[in-house]
Amino acid sequence: MKYYLFLILFSFSNSLQSQKLNNNLVLKQCRKEFNKKICLSDEDKDGILFYEDKCPKEKGFTENKGCPWPDQDKDGVIDKDDACPEVAGSSENNGCPWPDTDGDEILDKDDQCPTIPGLVDHYGCPTPFRRDCKAEEQKDSLAIIKLRNDYKDIDQIYNQLNKKIFDSFFKKYKIKDFALYLEFIDWDIHCDLPGCCPNWKYMKYNFLISKFWNRQALESYYDRKNLQYIMFSTKLYPDLIPDFKEFAGTSLYTYLIKFYKENTNRILISKNLNDKNSSLVNVRLYFEDPFKIRVIASCNHSCGNSDIRYEYNGKIWNEITQ
Structure with missing residues (x-):
């Protein structure tokens, strides 16, 4: 057990030393092109110093090397979180546009008849949409019976x-x-x-x-x-x-x-x-x-x-x- 713990601490220590060495090399390379003051500056105020910042004039993120996350379709959902990065969509739909299967300009999420062209006043259906209230009440009745049994105490x-x-x-x-x-x-x-x-x-x-x-x-x-x-x-x-x-x-x-x-x-x-x-x-x-x-x-x-x-x-x- 002590041996494995030693190996973990040794690997972690080597990782830190390697990272520090790499940062020093990057800083040294920067100072060949610029002065120390510039290399250690943070013009875009994103907390990432100039010598490590790939986008020194744009506020960005450490995970993206100091650059802002791209948003190709300009829909407000950044590409890394966008299921449709090249097509503008809704954040509620993971960056994709809401579908309209029947092409009646009523989105499927709001359409009571999503596969049949219909009218706005009829909730997306071609004729007034009538819900089966008896069937819904029966469904609610079965649901409450189950709830009563599951949570009787x-x-x-x-x-x-x-x-x-x-x-x-x-x-x-x-x-x-x-x-x-x-x-x-x-x-x-x-x-x-x-x-x-x-x-x-x-x-x-x-x-x-x-x-x-x-x-x-x-x-x-x-x-x-x-x-x-x-x-x-x-x-x-x-x-x-x-x-x-x-x-x-x-x-x-x-x-x-x-x-x-x-x-x-x-x-x-x-x-x-x-x-x-x-x-x-x-x-x-x-x-x-x-x-x-x-x-x-x-x-x-x-x-x-x-x-x-x-x-x-x-x-x-x-x-x-x-």
């Missing part, structure tokens, strides 16, 4: 993050009495024709948010002495209650329905609504995937706000640096 993992979020947020801003306003299930969905309106029961976000604000998590907040109330962002209309019961599951539904207010169609988990000095903390979640979540928390009374992304590594939740 994810609420226990989310409870770790729940505690981490509020312990750090409350400690940082020294919040005492508080109320919670939570972004919850989104069933007030708007969409534009000719698209298909998604069914709220088959949306990934709705399933994950119901697992995040699970019964155990809500009860833990309710048990805190300094909590005033918990209010949810969306209203629960009477005609939605049967579907919501099936969607949320018995445990969460049984707990929430106790706090349902028929006069406002809201679920309000309350203790004391008269304390105007409490801080109202608003929490929104964005699920990049089930184990990668962006959490935005803010509150009134100018107590502060946070915007943090978390990722679960199989054991604990860690903050992701931007």
Whole structure:
């Protein structure tokens, strides 16, 4: 082992000496043509000295011997990263132009009928394009069934993050009495024709948010002495209650329905609504995937706000640096 380590150190030392010797030879050659001041200057301010710079008047890169990387087609994507270096294209398409297979001047990436010439108003199709909404809903239904099976116990993992979020947020801003306003299930969905309106029961976000604000998590907040109330962002209309019961599951539904207010169609988990000095903390979640979540928390009374992304590594939740 010591022998191999010696060989590695010996080779590395020889490499450094060889590089230093080569640099000295290049500098010596430069000084035959120019003076020392010129050879050690850096006119283009690229950090590469004149005697080593193949393009001393143009700012360049060490990896390219002091020269700028070429861009033959002038599309802003340098040749070494350009899949089509001689034809101007888009950086999003690796420097190549977007294809238009049917020649209707609607790029394939925006064309609902990429092999059939069509019209802009018809999304690239010759006649108004009608999506099979029933087929899409069936596909979404199968996807949510799989999601529910794959992540049926994810609420226990989310409870770790729940505690981490509020312990750090409350400690940082020294919040005492508080109320919670939570972004919850989104069933007030708007969409534009000719698209298909998604069914709220088959949306990934709705399933994950119901697992995040699970019964155990809500009860833990309710048990805190300094909590005033918990209010949810969306209203629960009477005609939605049967579907919501099936969607949320018995445990969460049984707990929430106790706090349902028929006069406002809201679920309000309350203790004391008269304390105007409490801080109202608003929490929104964005699920990049089930184990990668962006959490935005803010509150009134100018107590502060946070915007943090978390990722679960199989054991604990860690903050992701931007």
